[in-house]
Amino acid sequence: MTTQAQATSHELPGKPTAASRTTLSHIMTGNDTNLLGTVHGGVIMKLVDDAAGAVAGRHSGGPAVTASMDEMVFLEPVRVGDLVHVKAQVNWTGRSSMEVGVRVLAERWNESTPATQVASAYLVFTAVDENGRPRPVPPVVPESERDKRRWQEAQIRRTHRLARRRAIKELRDRRAAEGMTED
Numbered sequence: 264m265t266t267q268a269q270a271t272s273h274e275l276p277g278k279p280t281a282a283s284r285t286t287l288s289h290i291m292t293g294n295d296t297n298l299l300g301t302v303h304g305g306v307i308m309k310l311v312d313d314a315a316g317a318v319a320g321r322h323s324g325g326p327a328v329t330a331s332m333d334e335m336v337f338l339e340p341v342r343v344g345d346l347v348h349v350k351a352q353v354n355w356t357g358r359s360s361m362e363v364g365v366r367v368l369a370e371r372w373n374e375s376t377p378a379t380q381v382a383s384a385y386l387v388f389t390a391v392d393e394n395g396r397p398r399p400v401p402p403v404v405p406e407s408e409r410d411k412r413r414w415q416e417a418q419i420r421r422t423h424r425l426a427r428r429r430a431i432k433e434l435r436d437r438r439a440a441e442g443m444t445e446d
């Protein structure tokens with residue numbers, strides 16, 4: 264963690280979740296398909312990253328980079344002609360990082376049914392300065408009960424991410440100290 268991020272993150276005024284919430288919509292075309300004829304998962308992942316990046320940039324008031332993407336779940340196939348809506352919001356903020364939650368909905372071009380949720384994901388973005396170093400972000404202020412629940416759940420995921428990272432690092436350090444080598 265940089266000294267700058269540590270020093271000033273909580274001095275920034277808070278911003279409500281709604282201030283940066285964003286929906287990105289896109290019609291799927293034949294260029295987006297895989298060999299099965301449905302939309303390639305990577306196309307959806309790109310839209311998810313784009314929408315989350317827009318939200319992170321809006322919330323933090325500047326550039327932010329994808330630090331991690333986890334719990335990307337594909338629930339239903341997306342088809343050519345579907346109008347896909349990618350809804351993103353900042354769920355949680357740390358000193359320089361933000362968890363962005365994303366839901367992907369598809370309106371089927373040939374059905375007049377409500378949009379179906381087809382995927383979801385959680386991403387961590389880190390706000391960076393002009394030198395690519397972490398910079399402080401305003402604390403997100405959840406307002407609705409749903410946003411408060413999302414903040415609490417994001418805090419759990421954050422705890423697990425840090426614990427997992429620490430445990431893997433400790434394992435690798437231990438193996439290295441024991442002189443174990445790999446090909």
Ligand SMILES: CC(C)(COP(=O)(O)OP(=O)(O)OC[C@H]1O[C@@H](n2cnc3c(N)ncnc32)[C@H](O)[C@@H]1OP(=O)(O)O)[C@@H](O)C(=O)NCCC(=O)NCCS
Nearest residue numbers: 264265268328329330331357358359360387389395397424
């Ligand atoms: C993300 C990045 C800026 C972090 O830099 P760093 O020197 O490791 O910074 P720190 O360890 O101080 O972490 C800064 C913040 O990011 C978070 N973070 C860093 N790596 C993370 C990861 N893998 N998962 C989740 N959060 C992460 C830290 O928890 C910290 O959050 P906090 O300030 O809210 O406590 C740096 O790793 C980077 O530039 N990565 C490449 C990003 C990129 O190019 N993305 C596009 C891919 S093409």
